């Protein structure tokens with residue numbers, strides 16, 4: 001008898017959806033090009049969705065790239081992509097992992113020298129990958145040669161990025177993040193990764209467990225390239241884990257820096273502008289590191305709010321009364337932050353925040369995002385709420401500081417974040433741009449700038 005047909009690919013782990021965020025978006029100030037996009041898939045720059053501006057900038061750099069990505073995903077326009085990100089369609093099934101990884105890689109295929117897409121190559125021509133990083137492509141030897149002075153500065157780091165973008169799949173399979181350990185030091189004594197890492201005695205074991213997992217094996221069987229050596233993979237796993245932990249530790253540091261005491265009373269944290277990358281596949285345990293940081297606390301509540309919140313288990317009502325002691329409770333609300341206040345907080349259906357944290361608000365990205373943020377920023381200022389926002393780079397920080405100062409925010413401090421993600425982020429459509437890191441910089445602010453300070457700064461300007 002004929003052999004039985006192979007089983008259909010199991011519904012889990014799910015395929016990762018490529019997500020574009022404001023890291024892909026150039027600074028408004030250095031973006032002089034605003035090409036017109038074909039109508040059928042043209043996301044504008046006037047929306048509050050950061051992936052929309054990410055998509056837009058893909059095409060400003062490599063015209064047609066967003067169409068390639070949509071084609072690989074079998075989607076006809078940006079609307080279908082949004083629906084998939086929001087979990088409204090089930091359209092994202094690949095026949096097998098090989099096809100999935102292949103299609104993911106297709107979205108990186110354009111000549112890094114002249115931006116030519118495969119469809120515009122001459123007959124018989126194919127894109128060739130840089131053999132050192134396995135990350136960028138060229139249409140001809142000539143293009144590669146001309147690009148080398150730029151590419152050589154980032155080739156080494158792009159090799160790591162190319163590994164990370166495959167290993168990141170293990171976030172979708174549940175192999176990552178791996179569990180962490182109880183803190184043996186007081187939060188005030190853990191000032192950065194260098195203090196945090198020595199407390200993780202089981203880190204090597206945890207890394208090795210993922211290294212030898214079935215999904216790691218499946219990954220390299222299907223990835224279409226040779227498996228990097230174990231040391232490369234361990235480091236990649238750690239970089240990806242660090243990106244996840246970076247958010248939690250940034251929240252913990254904010255609690256610490258504003259002098260809130262989770263042992264005295266429960267603490268409510270609002271994550272404002274929570275994006276798809278933070279909420280897709282989010283789990284109720286995602287902020288448990290805070291219980292390691294403040295063991296025996298009175299209860300910590302995390303409420304994630306943003307128009308890009310993806311439906312899932314964390315989308316549930318916030319707490320009305322004090323939450324369970326010693327536990328972190330996560331809930332999420334889809335909508336703009338000031339709407340959340342109007343609809344929920346002011347009706348007494350959610351606690352007021354003790355501190356508000358925003359990851360990569362993208363003030364720099366475009367007018368639509370800034371307009372979307374404005375009412376929320378004024379609300380934070382006028383209610384005198386302790387707030388921390390993170391950025392991808394110092395340039396973005398400086399730009400954001402300008403916007404906050406224009407709003408007369410009282411900035412308490414700003415600079416590099418000691419819990420920056422260790423994973424380099426490549427700008428997909430501009431691979432030779434120096435990679436940035438999530439939460440690499442942050443600004444802490446609260447309330448209105450005292451009037452005498454304001455007078456002083458005005459005088460300085462004169």
Ligand SMILES: [Zn+2]
Pocket residue numbers: 111112113114115116138139140143
């Ligand atoms: Zn070329």
Ligand SMILES: [Zn+2]
Pocket residue numbers: 130131132133134135136151155156158
């Ligand atoms: Zn290279």
